Amino acid sequence: MMQKMISKDKISKFISVLQKEYKIFGPVREKGDIVFKEVQSADEMDLDYLNSKIPPKSVLFPMVDTLFSYKKDGEKVEIIENKPYNKVVIFGIRPCDAQSFYLLHNFFNFGKFKDPNFLDRLLNTVLIGIGCLNPRNTCFCTSVNGGPFNSEHVDILLTKFKENYFIASSTDDGDVILKKMDFLSDAKDSDVKEIEEMQKKVESSIKIIEDLEDLHKILDNMYEDPLWEECALGCLGCGTCSYLCPTCHCFDVVDENKPDGSGRRVRIWDTCQFPLFTLETSGHNPRTNKIQRARQRIYHKFNYYPKNYNLIGCVGCGRCILYCPVSNAARVGEHIGPLAWKSMNFIPSAAIASRLGVLFLSLP
Amino acid sequence: MVEETKQAAKGEASEEWKPKIIAFLCNWCSYAGADLAGVSRVQYPPNIRIVRVPCSGRINPFFIIKSLSAGWDGILVSGCHPGDCHYISGNYVARRRFAILRDLLIFMGVQPERLNFTWVSAAEGERFGKVVKKTVENVKSVGPNKMFEKDW
Amino acid sequence: MSDLESSIRETAKNLLTEGKVDLILGYEKGALPLRAAPCFITDPTDVDRLVFDYSCDLNLAKFLREHPEKKLGIISKGCVGRGVIHLVVENQLNKENITIIGIPCQGVINRSRVIRKIGEREILEVKVENDKLLVKGKDFEESLPLDDYINNLCKTCHYKSPPVADITVGEATASSLQDNFEDITSFESKTPGEKMEYFKDELNRCIRCYACREACPVCYCSLCFIDQNKPVWFGKTADITDNFIFHMIRALHVAGRCVSCGACSSVCPMGIDLNLLNRKVEQIVKERYNFESGISLETPPPMGAHKFEDGQEFMIEED
Ligand code: SF4
Ligand code: SF4
Ligand code: SF4
Ligand code: SF4
Ligand code: SF4
Numbered sequence: 001m002m003q004k005m006i007s008k009d010k011i012s013k014f015i016s017v018l019q020k021e022y023k024i025f026g027p028v029r030e031k032g033d034i035v036f037k038e039v040q041s042a043d044e045m046d047l048d049y050l051n052s053k054i055p056p057k058s059v060l061f062p063m064v065d066t067l068f069s070y071k072k073d074g075e076k077v078e079i080i081e082n083k084p085y086n087k088v089v090i091f092g093i094r095p096c097d098a099q100s101f102y103l104l105h106n107f108f109n110f111g112k113f114k115d116p117n118f119l120d121r122l123l124n125t126v127l128i129g130i131g132c133l134n135p136r137n138t139c140f141c142t143s144v145n146g147g148p149f150n151s152e153h154v155d156i157l158l159t160k161f162k163e164n165y166f167i168a169s170s171t172d173d174g175d176v177i178l179k180k181m182d183f184l185s186d187a188k189d190s191d192v193k194e195i196e197e198m199q200k201k202v203e204s205s206i207k208i209i210e211d212l213e214d215l216h217k218i219l220d221n222m223y224e225d226p227l228w229e230e231c232a233l234g235c236l237g238c239g240t241c242s243y244l245c246p247t248c249h250c251f252d253v254v255d256e257n258k259p260d261g262s263g264r265r266v267r268i269w270d271t272c273q274f275p276l277f278t279l280e281t282s283g284h285n286p287r288t289n290k291i292q293r294a295r296q297r298i299y300h301k302f303n304y305y306p307k308n309y310n311l312i313g314c315v316g317c318g319r320c321i322l323y324c325p326v327s328n329a330a331r332v333g334e335h336i337g338p339l340a341w342k343s344m345n346f347i348p349s350a351a352i353a354s355r356l357g358v359l360f361l362s363l364p
Numbered sequence: 365m366v367e368e369t370k371q372a373a374k375g376e377a378s379e380e381w382k383p384k385i386i387a388f389l390c391n392w393c394s395y396a397g398a399d400l401a402g403v404s405r406v407q408y409p410p411n412i413r414i415v416r417v418p419c420s421g422r423i424n425p426f427f428i429i430k431s432l433s434a435g436w437d438g439i440l441v442s443g444c445h446p447g448d449c450h451y452i453s454g455n456y457v458a459r460r461r462f463a464i465l466r467d468l469l470i471f472m473g474v475q476p477e478r479l480n481f482t483w484v485s486a487a488e489g490e491r492f493g494k495v496v497k498k499t500v501e502n503v504k505s506v507g508p509n510k511m512f513e514k515d516w
Numbered sequence: 517m518s519d520l521e522s523s524i525r526e527t528a529k530n531l532l533t534e535g536k537v538d539l540i541l542g543y544e545k546g547a548l549p550l551r552a553a554p555c556f557i558t559d560p561t562d563v564d565r566l567v568f569d570y571s572c573d574l575n576l577a578k579f580l581r582e583h584p585e586k587k588l589g590i591i592s593k594g595c596v597g598r599g600v601i602h603l604v605v606e607n608q609l610n611k612e613n614i615t616i617i618g619i620p621c622q623g624v625i626n627r628s629r630v631i632r633k634i635g636e637r638e639i640l641e642v643k644v645e646n647d648k649l650l651v652k653g654k655d656f657e658e659s660l661p662l663d664d665y666i667n668n669l670c671k672t673c674h675y676k677s678p679p680v681a682d683i684t685v686g687e688a689t690a691s692s693l694q695d696n697f698e699d700i701t702s703f704e705s706k707t708p709g710e711k712m713e714y715f716k717d718e719l720n721r722c723i724r725c726y727a728c729r730e731a732c733p734v735c736y737c738s739l740c741f742i743d744q745n746k747p748v749w750f751g752k753t754a755d756i757t758d759n760f761i762f763h764m765i766r767a768l769h770v771a772g773r774c775v776s777c778g779a780c781s782s783v784c785p786m787g788i789d790l791n792l793l794n795r796k797v798e799q800i801v802k803e804r805y806n807f808e809s810g811i812s813l814e815t816p817p818p819m820g821a822h823k824f825e826d827g828q829e830f831m832i833e834e835d
Contacts, residue, residue, distance in 0.1 A: 031721065032632030032787065049636045053785070054723070063723060064753045066516065134654070136638050138548070234554035234579070239725030240785045254752060256514070259435055264516055268753050274726070276743050325727045325783030326574060327546025327553040425768055426741070426749055433750070433761055446824060456822035460805070464771045464819075466830055467800045471704065472764055472793075473712025482832045498832055511712065512757045 002175055003168045003192065004184035006158075011165070012042035014181060015091065022089040022126065025059050027052055036090065047092050047160075050136055051317060055246035056090055056097050057104060060121045063243075065267045067117065067253070072261035082117070089126045096141045096315040098127050098153040100246035106309045107249050117267075126173050129154035131199065135206050138318030143209040146315055149199045159195055166195050216306040219299060231298070232290040234326050235273075241320040242271035242297065247313055250277070272296045383437040383503040385412045387496075388427060390420045390455075393444035393485045400489030408493040409500045412440060419443065421454025425465045428479070433512040438478045438503030442495065445483040455483070477502040478509065518569070520619060520686045524591055525563040527617055527685050531589045532560040537615055541579060542591035543572040549642040550627045554579055566591065570644055573624040573667070573782035575599050575775070577733040580609055588614050593621035595777035597678020598810025599733035602775055605810075605817060608736060618681030620689045623670030624778070625649065628787030630665055634658065668699070668791045669778035679811040697799045703792060715760060721786045722759040724752065728780035728790060729766060734773040734809075741765060763793065771797040772818040775810045 006014060018024060019040075026045035028037040034052040036059055039045055069080045105122060108115040132139070132148035141147055151157040155174035158165040166187060169175045178184065242248040252270035257263030270277055273294075278287040287293055305313030389395040395416045401408065417423055420443025428439050441462065443455040462481050470476050480499040484492045528540045544555035544565040552572040555565055556579075568591065576590055577599025590600060597616050603609045631639070634651055641652040649660040672695050677688040706714070726742075729735045742750060742762055750765070751758035767790075774794050781790045801807045804827055805818040 029636075032628070032635070033721075034636065046636065050638060064755055069516065134638070137640065233556050236578075236727060236730035236783070238727035238730045238783075239723070240727050243723050243725050244785060252752070254748075256751060256753075258514070266753060269723075274743075321547055323785040325731060325785060327548060327551035425765070429761060429765060430749060433757065446828075453822060456824070456826065459826055459828055460818060460822055463804060463827065463830065464797075464800050465768060467804075468764070468768055468771065468793075468796060470708070471700075471711065471796045472715050472760075472767075473708045473710070475708045480832050481830060495832060502832075512761065514755060514757055 001169055002178045003166070003187045004178060004181075005161075005164045005187045005191070006167050006181070006184050007164050010183055011047070013183060015039075015042040017180060018089050018091075018177070022087045024089050024091055025056070026091040036093075039091075045092060047130060049092075050134065051094050051097070051132075051319070053319075053323070054244060055100065055317070055319065056093050057100060057246050057249075059088065059090055060101065060125065061104065061118055061249065061251075063269050065117060065251075067265045067267055069264035070262060072263075085120050085124045087124045087126070088121070089128055091128045092130045092158075093127050093154065094132060094317070095129050095148060095150040095154065095157070096139075096146050096317040097246050098129050099141075099146050099150065099315045100317075101125075101127070102153045103247045103305075103309075103311060103313060103315065104249050106311065110308075126156075126177065127154040128156045128174075128177075129158065131157060131159040131202075133160055133198075133202060135202065136318055136322075138321040139206055139316060140209055140318065141316035142203060142206045144312045144314050144316040148202050148206065159199065161191065161195050161198070166191070213312075215312075216303045219303040223295070223299075228291045228295040232294040235290055235294055236326055237273050237275070237290050237293060238325060239269070239271045239273060240323050240325055242273060243269055244319045244323050246315055246317055246319070247301070272300070381508060383411050383500060383508070384435075385438040385440055385499060385503055386431045386436045387412045387414045387440040387442065387499075388417055388420075388423050389414055389484075390422075390443040390450075391416055391418050392450035393448060393483070394420075394442035394492070396486035397442075397484040397488045397492040400486065401492040402489075404489045406489050406493035408496040411500050411503075412496055419449065419451050419454035420458035421449075421451065423458060423461075425461060428465065429469075432474065432478065432509060435509060435513065437507075437509045438480065438499060440480045440482070440496070440499045442482050442484045442492075445485055448485060474511065475506040477506045521566065521568055523685045524568055524617070524619060525566050527683060528557065528563045528566060528589065528591070529560045531615065531617075532557070532563070536587070537589035538586040539583060540566075540589045540591070541576050542566040543568055543574070543576070546571070549639050550625060550630065568593075568619060570622065570625045571627075571642075572621075573627070573779060574731060575733045575777040575779040577603060577775075578731060578779070580614065581736055584610075584613075586613070589617055590614060592616050592618050592678045592681065594673060594675035594678055595621075595775050595810075597681055598675060598775035599777065600810070601678070601680050601813060602773060602810035602817070603733060603736075604813060605815070606734075606773070611813070615683065616678055616681045618678040618684045618688065620677045620686050621670075621673075622676070623666040623673070624782065625662075625665050626667045627782065628784070628789075630660070632787065633660065633665075667778045667782070668789075669776050669781075669794060672699070672795070673776065674808075675811065680813060697795070697803075699792070700795055700799050715763075716756050718788060719759045719763055720756050722754060722763070722788055723786060724754045724759070724762070725785060727783045727785060728788075731779045731783040732770065733775065733777070733779070734770050735766070741769070763790065767793040767797055770794075772801040772805070772807060773809055774798065 015024060024039050025036045026039045027034045027049050028039060028044055029046045034049045035054050036052055036056040071078045108118040135148050149159060151170040155171045156169045158167050169178050250270045251267045253267050255263060255265050279285045301313035305311060389398055398414060423441055431439055443458055449455040466479050469479060480502060482495050484495060531537045532540060540557040542555050543552040545567055546553040550571045554574055554576055557563060576596050580588060597618055600614060600616055604611045637653050637656055639651055639653055643650045644662060647662050649662045649665055651658045674691045674693055676691060750761050774797055776794055776798055778791060801818050807818045
């Protein structure tokens, strides 16, 4: 595993070397929002961003993903398979979002149901992350096995340091890439020390929610709790919290055709917050009300996920808090509601606070 | 001479493209009017495909938007004249609906020439022919509809 | 706490203690700056949660249908009150169960606009001081002209206080605004191609989360057209053609019903501006049928009425 320094103005060179082999996706500012898009040069990227609005899961699990298409010629139907995937580098991904790929991988690789689209893309993807010097108030990665400089799920991690980036690889893929870059300088021991201290300082500035590890056990006994009613009260039942969540992975499959007889099968994002999500062909719907749907999202992340994969299904990016259109007080950030309230000096109703007290025994 | 050739080439090109127009006609007046046009051998361009509906009030705006999104180049909707609706007020309801629909579609950038609404009674075979001619001219003036083509 | 807020709390408390209502629907502080959340109060001791300021951009009328058995009091700025009235006119609510607590509104702040202006910096505090909007973060402080960040629909709003109210709190404001839809006329000077380009560009970012629909007081269909799958009418993908058609039909469906609250744009996580469509449908029904939604309990909505003399200037003639 290598540790090097790269000066800021060499990033564009770094990108152009990568470009010989990879398609590059990076954080691009589009109409005021950061999204991960294919870029041709380093200038297009904004590397000082907080985090993207749409999580980079959209690169591996696009909002609209063609599974196959077909053409019709008289009686003959020709199926057109997808082209093999290009090798891709996601440059500038945040450690929390990189961690989400690890979680998504568990789902798309579950048992005998392997999802070729996602897995092929993942195999062909190299993740080059950027550590967070300015975590948001809504970030809580350190409570869910992550951290602002967590290199566990990236191949290479950059940390901004004065006019340079400290660049460290953590996988073989990362090593191979760094070896190709003959313009990197060595990292001085004193600098490395300073950087590590800075990282620790940033990391400790993020608030910790202590009991998340045990949350699934608490939830086991809360299925019928009136808390869910409270959670659902102001909720719109929209797709925001799950579409913008880096670990939500639900999809719907639809067929489209054109008048000329050609067509395609696509998969599109879907969410458990929509009533249609669970509507069965028979007409029966096992989840008919918002209360059940609000509960599902929390259970999936903090109860089912830990049970199925022994992991928490959340990476602490805080997008659900940031973007929930109604800033749903009882549900905001779901489990971390009280944390957000505290940082905002918001006093929840006695009723909510006492209910949530069960969940959040130790507030920071 | 060069100018003439150009003109001719242009003419040929536009001749090649035949607009596809979908017509929604109410059963009691306009469809009967179209029938009369046929029986009386009124000449009109063959670009329309007729969908017969019980009443102009039955025409859901979906039919119109769906047709446009499926690539029809133009729409013709016709019902009974005000006062003559077989169901008394179906065409009044339809008229408000079309007025709003048309205003909104035009506001969002659909060319007005693609959206043709009119009244034709069962006795107006002649008028039906003229209305179709006018509709075809309108649609021809704006060319093929590629507004909602998907790029896959 | 403003005077208005304390009167709101007072009124809410009285209604609850006197048993006139079971539930007060109002706004409370959200978890982040510039955020207000809907707030459901049943216990008079909880009324201190109620707030009202520039961040209260939701239309609370949306939530009324979910509590059919309760007696409700709803803190209503102009468009919330209009939403309630319109829903009563559409027979979605029983007016007898609802107490409209009218309050005056100064307009709401367009959150997306502020965020776009501030860019990739975390906003930690937002304050309004006179005609300035003060936005603070870790190492920045900006003072923005408030007026530039007020929602467009608020600027053309004629009903800052609800036209029909059971209780009025604060000073009801009457509007002397002259609205001749200049914004719409100026947009309409574009060519069809340019207009479509504008909407396609704006709607391209839509992720189909349907927050706009879910937040809209008049979008209450148990099965929205876009969710119908027997048959499938329109596409559900986030491709631009499907997005365009979804928003086109939604605008059509709210014509003559939309109360111009702007909630659909305020809630959009992508900051998509749907106001122009709201304004257009407002203009269509106003100019064609002299109708404004939610201002009277008697007038039926334009799609539920008709006249022999209704305009038909758009009909084609044979020559
Ligand atoms: S929370 Fe809902 S949308 Fe997200 S992955 Fe789970 S079931 Fe799917
Ligand atoms: S919690 Fe917020 S973002 Fe999630 S469905 Fe409810 S309203 Fe939408
Ligand atoms: S369409 Fe938008 S502005 Fe109109 S009532 Fe619905 S949410 Fe309000
Ligand atoms: S868009 Fe139309 S169908 Fe869908 S909820 Fe709104 S009014 Fe109903
Ligand atoms: S809220 Fe915004 S992103 Fe969501 S469906 Fe509506 S316009 Fe699209």
